[in-house]
Amino acid sequence: MRYLCFDISNILYRTFFANRDVDADTSAGLAHHSALITLQKYFREHKPHKVVMAFDRASWRKKYTADESICVSGKPYKGNRRQGMTPSEKQRYDRFLEHLNGFEELMRIHTSVVCLYEEGLEADDLIAGFVQQYPADEIVVISADKDLVQLLRHPNVSLIDPSTGKNRRNDEKVWNGDANYFIFEKCIRGDAGDNVQSAYPKVRSTRIKKAYDDAFELVNLMNERWTHIDGREFLVKDLYEENKVLMDLELQPECVRTKITETIEREMTNPGKFSYFHVLRFLGKYGLKKIAESIDQFAGMLSR
Numbered sequence: 001m002r003y004l005c006f007d008i009s010n011i012l013y014r015t016f017f018a019n020r021d022v023d024a025d026t027s028a029g030l031a032h033h034s035a036l037i038t039l040q041k042y043f044r045e046h047k048p049h050k051v052v053m054a055f056d057r058a059s060w061r062k063k064y065t066a067d068e069s070i071c072v073s074g075k076p077y078k079g080n081r082r083q084g085m086t087p088s089e090k091q092r093y094d095r096f097l098e099h100l101n102g103f104e105e106l107m108r109i110h111t112s113v114v115c116l117y118e119e120g121l122e123a124d125d126l127i128a129g130f131v132q133q134y135p136a137d138e139i140v141v142i143s144a145d146k147d148l149v150q151l152l153r154h155p156n157v158s159l160i161d162p163s164t165g166k167n168r169r170n171d172e173k174v175w176n177g178d179a180n181y182f183i184f185e186k187c188i189r190g191d192a193g194d195n196v197q198s199a200y201p202k203v204r205s206t207r208i209k210k211a212y213d214d215a216f217e218l219v220n221l222m223n224e225r226w227t228h229i230d231g232r233e234f235l236v237k238d239l240y241e242e243n244k245v246l247m248d249l250e251l252q253p254e255c256v257r258t259k260i261t262e263t264i265e266r267e268m269t270n271p272g273k274f275s276y277f278h279v280l281r282f283l284g285k286y287g288l289k290k291i292a293e294s295i296d297q298f299a300g301m302l303s304r
Contacts, residue, residue, distance in 0.1 A: 001049045001050070001134070001137040001138070002046065002047070002048045002049050002137065002138040002139075002140070003048055003049065003050050003051075003052055003130070003134065003137060003138070003139045003140070004042055004043060004046050004048035004050075004051050004052065004140050004142070005052040005053075005054065005127055005130060005131075005139055005140065005141045005142070006038075006039060006042075006051070006052065006053045006054065006141075006142045006143070007054055007123050007124070007127060007141065007142065007143030007144075007145055007148070008035060008053040008054060008055060008107075008123070009054070009055050009056040009100075009123045010123065010143050010144055010145050011034070011035050011038055011142070011143075011144075011162060012031045012032075012034075012035055012100055012103070013031075014144060014163070015027070015030055015031035015034045015035070016028075016031055016093075016096050023092065024092045024093075024095035024096040024099065025095070025099070027092075027096055028096055028099030028100070028103075028286065029286040029287060029288065031096075031099075031100070031103075032099075032103055032282075032286050032288065033286070033288055033291065035103070036288070036291055036298065037291075038142070038162050039051070039301060040297065040298055040301055042140070042142055042160070042162075043300070043301040043304075046140050048140070048304070049304075050114060050304055051113045051114065051301055051304050052113070052114045052115075052116065052130060053107055053113055053114070053115050053116065054116045054117075054123035054124075054126040054127045054130075055104050055115060055116065055117040055123060056122050056123045057117060057118060057119050057120060057121055057122070058119070058120070059077060059078070059120065059121070059122045059125075060120040060121065060125075060252075060253075060256050061077035061078075061122075061246055062076065062077045062078065063120075064077070064245070064246070064253070065077040065079075065246075071242070072234070072238045072239055072242045073196075073197035073234075073239060073242060074232075075195050075196065075197050076195060077194060077195060077196065077246065078194050078195055079195045080192075080195045081195075102282070103282075104117070106278065106279065106282045107272070108272055109272045109278075110272055110273070110274065110275040110278035110279060110282075111272055111273075111274050111275075111279065111302040111303065112271045112272060112273060112274050112302065112303050112304055113271070113272070113301075113302060113304070114267050114268055114271050115267060115271075115272070116130065116263060116264060116267050117263070117267075118259060118260075118263040120256070120259065121256070121259065121260060121263065124145065124147060124148065124249060125249065125252065125256070125260055126260060126263065126264065127141055127143070127148065127151070128148075128150075128151060128249030128250065128260075129249075129257070129260035129261060129263075129264055130264055131151050131154055131156075131157055132154075132250065133261065133264055134156075135154065135156060136156070137156060138156055138158075139154075139156055139157050139158070140157075140158045140160065141157060141158065141159045141160070142160050142162050143159065143160075143161070143162070144161050144162060144163045146168075146174065147186075147191075147247070147249075148249075149168055149174060149175045149179060149182050150179050150182055150183040150186075150248065150249060151179070151249070152168065152169055152175060152179040152182075153179040153180060153183075157169075181209075181212055183247065183248050184208075184212050185205075185208050185212075186243075186247055187199065187240055187243040187244050187247055187248065188200060188203065188208050188211075188236075188240060188243075189208075190239075190243060191247065194246075194247075196243060196246055196247060197239055197242075197243070198239070199234075199236050199237075199239035199240040199243055200221070200224060200226060200236045200239075200240075201226065203221075207221065208221075221236060222235075222236050222237035222240060223235070223236070223237065224236045274299065274302050274303035276295070276299070279295065279298075279302065280292055280295060283295070
């Protein structure tokens with residue numbers, strides 16, 4: 001079996017943030033158009049047995065990092081997101097989210113695309129879980145999110161960046177041909193974009209590589225201590241272990257992993273049913289005339 005798995009939230013949000021100068025309604029139309037064209041492009045190229053879309057929800061990581069009894073760093077996950085928005089920008093963003101809910105509802109109910117979604121889970125969690133549940137099948141993931149490079153640990157996975165059209169598996173500048181090292185380094189470095197604390201700020205790349213290659217060097221690195229600007233002292237190992245839970249998509253808490261498995265099983269056995277009427281009505285609402293005029297070209301993907 002070949003599955004085509006879209007990080008659809010990533011695709012939609014990229015269009016929204018690339019069109020800051022238009023209103024939310026126009027931005028939504030552009031996002032829906034871009035998403036459908038992207039979906040159809042890769043559907044034609046890869047001819048999958050089934051199309052899968054993963055949608056974001058507010059992450060379990062926010063609750064995890066808000067719990068002082070378990071969070072070592074004390075940094076709220078994605079706590080730096082959208083902090084600088086003006087009231088009008090926040091209003092535009094909220095309006096855009098309403099449109100995205102409509103897109104998700106269309107795909108879930110009125111197409112046969114498998115839509116993965118569940119409260120507490122991000123699209124990354126669900127895509128990674130899907131890869132782990134179908135190890136014998138070919139899986140083509142479409143996402144510009146570099147964090148998903150870690151999925152290349154699995155030989156049955158291809159990862160295509162829709163912004164360039166390139167398969168990241170063939171681009172060793174991105175991951176050096178070693179996805180395990182990619183996630184090891186990431187757990188040391190942290191992630192400023194997601195507000196995940198570095199386990200050892202300013203550590204040299206050469207030392208990280210030595211620790212990855214040599215068990216003795218690894219022990220030494222993990223037992224290093226450093227002091228934060230606010231006076232708190234950290235052990236590298238403690239932050240590294242926390243970062244693995246937050247960023248390694250095979251090491252989430254067991255309750256989260258169970259939810260991922262159950263969500264995938266539920267949606268794989270209960271897809272929606274393709275409806276020409278509802279799809280055409282949606283396209284009409286957003287003025288997507290060209291897609292509506294060639295709806296038969298999209299029907300194969302949406303009814304798969």
